[in-house]
Amino acid sequence: MKFSALRVVKEALTGHKGWKPLWRNPQPQPDYDIVIVGGGGHGLATAYYLAKTFGKARIAVLEKGWIGSGNVGRNTTIVRSNYLLPGNQPFYEFSMKLWEGLEQELNFNAMVSQRGIINLFHTDAQRDAFRRRGNAMHLSGADAVLLNRDALRQKVPFLNYDNARFPIKGGLWQPRAGTARHDGVAWGYARGADMLGVDIIQNCEVTGFRIDAGRVRGVETTRGYIGAAKVGVAVAGSSSRVMAMAGQRLPIESHVLQAFVSEGLKPVISGVITFGAGHFYISQSDKGGLVFGGDVDGYNSYAQRGNLPVVEDVAQGGMALMPMIGRARLLRSWGGIVDMSMDGSPIIDRTAIDGLYLNGGWCYGGFKATPASGFAFAHLLATDRPHETATAYRLDRFATGHVIDERGTGAQPNLH
Amino acid sequence: MLIPHPLLGLRDAEEFVYLGDASLMQRPDPDSPTALTDFCDYVFLRDNPAGVHRELWFHEQGDRSWLVVTRNTLTHEILGAELATDAARPTVTQEPSA
Numbered sequence A: 001m002k003f004s005a006l007r008v009v010k011e012a013l014t015g016h017k018g019w020k021p022l023w024r025n026p027q028p029q030p031d032y033d034i035v036i037v038g039g040g041g042h043g044l045a046t047a048y049y050l051a052k053t054f055g056k057a058r059i060a061v062l063e064k065g066w067i068g069s070g071n072v073g074r075n076t077t078i079v080r081s082n083y084l085l086p087g088n089q090p091f092y093e094f095s096m097k098l099w100e101g102l103e104q105e106l107n108f109n110a111m112v113s114q115r116g117i118i119n120l121f122h123t124d125a126q127r128d129a130f131r132r133r134g135n136a137m138h139l140s141g142a143d144a145v146l147l148n149r150d151a152l153r154q155k156v157p158f159l160n161y162d163n164a165r166f167p168i169k170g171g172l173w174q175p176r177a178g179t180a181r182h183d184g185v186a187w188g189y190a191r192g193a194d195m196l197g198v199d200i201i202q203n204c205e206v207t208g209f210r211i212d213a214g215r216v217r218g219v220e221t222t223r224g225y226i227g228a229a230k231v232g233v234a235v236a237g238s239s240s241r242v243m244a245m246a247g248q249r250l251p252i253e254s255h256v257l258q259a260f261v262s263e264g265l266k267p268v269i270s271g272v273i274t275f276g277a278g279h280f281y282i283s284q285s286d287k288g289g290l291v292f293g294g295d296v297d298g299y300n301s302y303a304q305r306g307n308l309p310v311v312e313d314v315a316q317g318g319m320a321l322m323p324m325i326g327r328a329r330l331l332r333s334w335g336g337i338v339d340m341s342m343d344g345s346p347i348i349d350r351t352a353i354d355g356l357y358l359n360g361g362w363c364y365g366g367f368k369a370t371p372a373s374g375f376a377f378a379h380l381l382a383t384d385r386p387h388e389t390a391t392a393y394r395l396d397r398f399a400t401g402h403v404i405d406e407r408g409t410g411a412q413p414n415l416h
Numbered sequence B: 001m002l003i004p005h006p007l008l009g010l011r012d013a014e015e016f017v018y019l020g021d022a023s024l025m026q027r028p029d030p031d032s033p034t035a036l037t038d039f040c041d042y043v044f045l046r047d048n049p050a051g052v053h054r055e056l057w058f059h060e061q062g063d064r065s066w067l068v069v070t071r072n073t074l075t076h077e078i079l080g081a082e083l084a085t086d087a088a089r090p091t092v093t094q095e096p097s098a
């Protein structure tokens, strides 16, 4: 279905009765060239780029629930490319560039809003580390500005600058970062993929793989067997569960991450702000709600809901940073299951089984990666070679010692 | 979550620090010919089950003991807890008589 200004006017005058579903609801075919498991942002983007950029046909996306029911519809919507390590930063900057052209590419309003992100620093050592990070960002072609306390104060006067324990000394600002409407991203890619002939099959859970002489032949699903020459798994928090059905153990633990939204308020926070002395990040949605979050709960979980200690911890972080939000009422909170990898970085690679490919380990930061992850995974599935920005995301990097550990915390997933 | 500490009774999970899968107590044999891959698997790979999970919690804000807690990762229901030293104690096996 196409959108245009004329169409909006026409529908407004005729009671909005002419809008059609944005994608078909097809029956699964007996077999496909490429099957993508998981209809989250990454799976849908992969299918879109496979069809659009790599000219592949006969593609299906299999989703056990409805598309957008996973983390793509549960995140705090922050998009940024302010990483440090060479294995990561060029990939995230590639993603940022794709975000900048996404709505034109999809002709769909994903509400990509480059309102900027500011990472605060509270000590001289942290300032030096951020200066280094800013330089690493420049090397990848990204934008970064180091703000001192006075410059920061002009931009965001409402922070608690003189907190006795964690005085705010400045921030690293990435003006091109921002937020996007998470479901809009899923819907935009789904619609785009569907228009290119991709079958998006919902309520279709993959329950097993058919593997024959080390090669994948297809997948067993709740809607019957579906043959496939290649299978790409992009199931985020379910990565270990799904790959276990192919006999693979992964360097991943599943953890629950919570998100919080306040009642709608007048515009107060223009961009994304992150606390440098605790784990707390906040932005304000276009509807006016403050959207914020913090750490993972910290224990293995598949429950899609968290516990109260983290609620308290996040609220304390918020109060330490900007006491003005203390009287805002919390409207909603929820949890999502994140695929925490052993070094905090993702995996986009082949597996030990021919024709079976893995996209996972996105931790709590894979929303920003959605366009590049889809593009790189499509590149790998189509050409059997990694995309140039994703060469470090190998599954065997743990064995070879080429881990990409931004936080430097080692093989302890709840600390990344 | 309340953890039934075998010595101290029900304790708030907030008093504990979480480490991970209790299989971390089974360090591979460094002298085995496969030690290199064994250690790599030990450090980096996890079963990560959806359901019953045996896991290590450290009672940092309490008696500083390590516990093996059995918990359902789908519901957060805690099914039991024992001291890690007890869990690690080798079960006595009868030596075959010569």
Ligand SMILES: Cc1cc2nc3c(=O)[nH]c(=O)nc-3n(C[C@H](O)[C@H](O)[C@H](O)COP(=O)(O)OP(=O)(O)OC[C@H]3O[C@@H](n4cnc5c(N)ncnc54)[C@H](O)[C@@H]3O)c2cc1C
Binding pocket: A037, A038, A039, A040, A041, A042, A043, A062, A063, A064, A065, A066, A067, A068, A069, A070, A071, A072, A073, A074, A075, A076, A077, A078, A079, A204, A205, A206, A207, A234, A235, A236, A237, A238, A242, A257, A258, A259, A293, A334, A335, A336, A337, A338, A362, A363, A364, A365, A366, A367, A368, A369
């Ligand atoms: C609370 C929260 C806040 C976050 N905040 C941010 C943020 O601010 N910025 C950021 O960059 N990232 C953020 N993230 C991380 C980001 O949302 C994820 O990394 C990313 O969405 C994961 O990729 P996905 O969209 O493909 O996952 P999902 O949307 O989870 O897609 C995976 C899909 O696979 C399906 N599936 C699972 N098993 C099967 C099966 N057997 N058969 C078929 N389908 C299956 C699931 O139903 C699901 O729909 C956040 C995550 C959470 C939970």
